[in-house]
Amino acid sequence: MNANATPAIAVQDVSKFFVSADGRRTRALDKVNLAVERGEFVSIIGPSGCGKTTMLKMVGGILDWDEGSISVMGAPVSGPGPERATVFQSFALLPWMTVLDNAAFGLKMRGETKAARHAKARNLLETVGLADFANAYPGELSGGMQQRVGLARALAVSPNVLLMDEPFSAIDAQTRLILQTELLDVWSQTDLSVLFITHAMDEAVFLSDRVVIMGARPGHVTDVIDIDLPRPRTEETRRDPRFVELTARVWDRLRGLMTDERAGAPS
Amino acid sequence: MSGLLRQAGQWLNPPFLISLAMLAIVWEFAGRSADILTLPPLSAVLAAFVRLWSSGVLTAPLLDSTIALLTGLAISLFVGSAVGIAIGLSRVADVALGPFIKAGLSAPMIAFVPVFMMIFGIGSETRIATVIAFSIFVVATNAATAVRSTDPALLEMARSFGAGRWRILGEIRLPAGAPYFLAGLRLGVARGIKGLINGEVLIAIMGMGGLVKKYGTVFSMDQLYAVILLIVLYAAIWVGAVTLLGRLVLTERRK
Numbered sequence: 001m002n003a004n005a006t007p008a009i010a011v012q013d014v015s016k017f018f019v020s021a022d023g024r025r026t027r028a029l030d031k032v033n034l035a036v037e038r039g040e041f042v043s044i045i046g047p048s049g050c051g052k053t054t055m056l057k058m059v060g061g062i063l064d065w066d067e068g069s070i071s072v073m074g075a076p077v078s079g080p081g082p083e084r085a086t087v088f089q090s091f092a093l094l095p096w097m098t099v100l101d102n103a104a105f106g107l108k109m110r111g112e113t114k115a116a117r118h119a120k121a122r123n124l125l126e127t128v129g130l131a132d133f134a135n136a137y138p139g140e141l142s143g144g145m146q147q148r149v150g151l152a153r154a155l156a157v158s159p160n161v162l163l164m165d166e167p168f169s170a171i172d173a174q175t176r177l178i179l180q181t182e183l184l185d186v187w188s189q190t191d192l193s194v195l196f197i198t199h200a201m202d203e204a205v206f207l208s209d210r211v212v213i214m215g216a217r218p219g220h221v222t223d224v225i226d227i228d229l230p231r232p233r234t235e236e237t238r239r240d241p242r243f244v245e246l247t248a249r250v251w252d253r254l255r256g257l258m259t260d261e262r263a264g265a266p267s
Numbered sequence: 268m269s270g271l272l273r274q275a276g277q278w279l280n281p282p283f284l285i286s287l288a289m290l291a292i293v294w295e296f297a298g299r300s301a302d303i304l305t306l307p308p309l310s311a312v313l314a315a316f317v318r319l320w321s322s323g324v325l326t327a328p329l330l331d332s333t334i335a336l337l338t339g340l341a342i343s344l345f346v347g348s349a350v351g352i353a354i355g356l357s358r359v360a361d362v363a364l365g366p367f368i369k370a371g372l373s374a375p376m377i378a379f380v381p382v383f384m385m386i387f388g389i390g391s392e393t394r395i396a397t398v399i400a401f402s403i404f405v406v407a408t409n410a411a412t413a414v415r416s417t418d419p420a421l422l423e424m425a426r427s428f429g430a431g432r433w434r435i436l437g438e439i440r441l442p443a444g445a446p447y448f449l450a451g452l453r454l455g456v457a458r459g460i461k462g463l464i465n466g467e468v469l470i471a472i473m474g475m476g477g478l479v480k481k482y483g484t485v486f487s488m489d490q491l492y493a494v495i496l497l498i499v500l501y502a503a504i505w506v507g508a509v510t511l512l513g514r515l516v517l518t519e520r521r522k
C-alpha cells in the first residue's frame with residue numbers, strides 16, 4: 001500500500017467540450033495535465049475563460065469531462081467526495097443560517113449529529129478568528145469575515161484536498177493580504193493539498209509551491225513555474241527580490257498569452 | 268415587536284388619515300343631500316354596522332365564512348405548493364402542467380361557480396371550491412418560482428458537499444425561496460377571500476356573501492353597506508396579518 005506515492009490530485013490528458021445552444025461543440029479544455037502532490041499548494045492562473053473554473057469543478061466532482069482521467073488521493077473521481085472541499089468566490093453562505101450553522105453545513109450533509117457538527121464548527125470558527133460571531137448571520141459580516149466562514153465550512157469536513165476558486169477576489173486589497181497569510185498559517189498546520197485559482201499574480205506567487213499558467217481557446221497548460229521562496233512566508237516575503245522576480249516572470253508568461261488573445265493569433 | 272408597531276404605524280400617517288376623513292365627509296354629505304337611494308349616509312351605515320354587530324347577526328356568518336376560507340386556503344397551499352414545486356423542479360412536470368397553471372392564473376374563475384354548484388350543490392363545498400379555484404394558481408406559480416430561482420452558487424456549494432436532489436430541495440431551495448412562498452401566500456389569501464365572497468353571493472344563503480345578497484334583494488341599503496364594510500375590513504385584516512407575518516419571518520432570518 002503505497003498510496004502516499006500517488007499525488008493528491010492527478011489530472012491526465014483531460015479534455016472537455018461544451019455544447020452551445022446552436023448545437024456546436026466547442027473545446028473548453030484540451031488535454032490538460034496537472035498534478036498536485038500531497039501537502040502541496042498549487043495555483044492556477046490564466047486569462048478569463050481559459051477553463052480554470054471548469055477544471056476545478058471537474059476535480060470537485062460536480063462537472064463531467066469528456067476525455068482523460070482525474071483522480072484524487074489515488075482514487076478516480078466520480079462525483080463529490082468527503083476528501084475534497086471547496087471554497088467559493090461568492091462565499092456561497094446561506095443567509096438564513098447563523099455563522100455556526102453555515103460552518104457546520106458540510107458536516108450536516110455528511111450526516112453528523114448536531115452536537116458533533118457544532119463542536120467541530122466551533123473549533124474551526126476559532127481557527128479562523130470568528131468564535132465570537134458564531135450566532136451572527138452572514139449578512140452582518142464583512143466580505144473578509146464571510147470568506148473566513150467559507151474556509152471554516154470547508155475545513156470542518158477534514159478534507160485532504162482544498163479547492164479554492166478565486167476565494168479572495170471579492171475582498172478588498174488589504175484584507176486580502178491578511179487572508180493570504182491566514183490561509184498559509186492554517187495550511188501549514190495541516191497536511192492539506194490546495195488547488196487555488198486566482199487572477200492575482202502576487203497572490204499566486206506568495207501562496208504557492210508551484211504556479212500553473214493556462215492559456216485559452218482551448219484551455220491548456222502552457223507553463224509551470226516553481227516558486228522556490230522559503231517558508232514560512234511572511235510580510236518580508238513580499239519585499240524579497242526573488243518574490244518580485246518570480247511575480248514578474250509569471251506576468252511575462254501571462255502577458256504573452258494576453259497579447260496572443262488581442263492579436264487573435266500567436267505573434 | 269417594535270417592527271409590528273412600525274408596520275401598524277404606517278396606516279396612521281397623516282396623508283392616509285386625511286384622505287380617509289375626506290372620503291368619510293364626501294360620503295356623509297352625498298348620502299344626506301342627494302336623493303340617491305342607493306347611498307345612505309356614512310353615519311347611517313356605521314349605525315347599522317354597530318346594530319348588526321351587537322345583535323350578533325354578523326357573528327355566525329363571519330365564523331362560517333372564515334372556516335370555509337381556511338379550509339379552501341389550506342387545500343390551495345398544500346396542493347398548490349406541491350404542484351408548483353414539482354413544476355419548478357422538473358421539466359416534464361413544467362411542460363405537462365405549466366400551461367394549466369398559466370391559464371388558471373388569468374381565467375375568470377367566477378365563471379366556474381355555476382359549475383361548482385352543479386357538482387357540489389348549494390353547500391359549503393361550492394364556496395370552498397371557489398376559494399381554491401381563485402387562490403391555488405397563484406400559490407402554485409409562486410412555489411414554482413421559489414424553487415426555480417435559487418442562486419446557482421448555493422446549489423453548487425451544496426452539491427460539492429455531497430447533497431443530493433432532495434437534500435438540496437429541503438436545505439437550499441425551499442428556505443431560499445421563502446420570500447416567493449410568502450408572496451404566494453399573501454396573494455393566495457387575497458384572491459381566496461375574493462373567491463369566498465364571490466361564491467357566497469352566488470350561492471346566496473351562507474356566510475358574509477349571503478348577507479350581501481339578503482340585504483341587497485330587500486334594498487336595505489344601510490345594512491348592505493354595513494356588510495360590505497365588514498367584508499372590506501375582513502379582507503384588509505387578513506392580508507395585513509399575512510403581510511406582517513411574512514415580514515416577521517424574513518426579518519427573523521435577517522437576510
Ligand SMILES: Nc1ncnc2c1ncn2[C@@H]1O[C@H](COP(=O)(O)OP(=O)(O)OP(=O)(O)O)[C@@H](O)[C@H]1O
Pocket residue numbers: 018019020028046047048049050051052053054055
Ligand atoms: N455550462 C457551460 N456551457 C457552455 N460553455 C461554458 C459553460 N461553462 C463554461 N463555459 C465556457 O468554457 C470556457 C471556460 O470557462 P471557465 O468558467 O472555466 O473559465 P475561467 O478560466 O474560470 O474564467 P474566469 O477567469 O473568468 O473565471 C469559457 O469559454 C466559457 O464560456
Ligand SMILES: [Mg+2]
Pocket residue numbers: 052053054165
Ligand atoms: Mg472562473
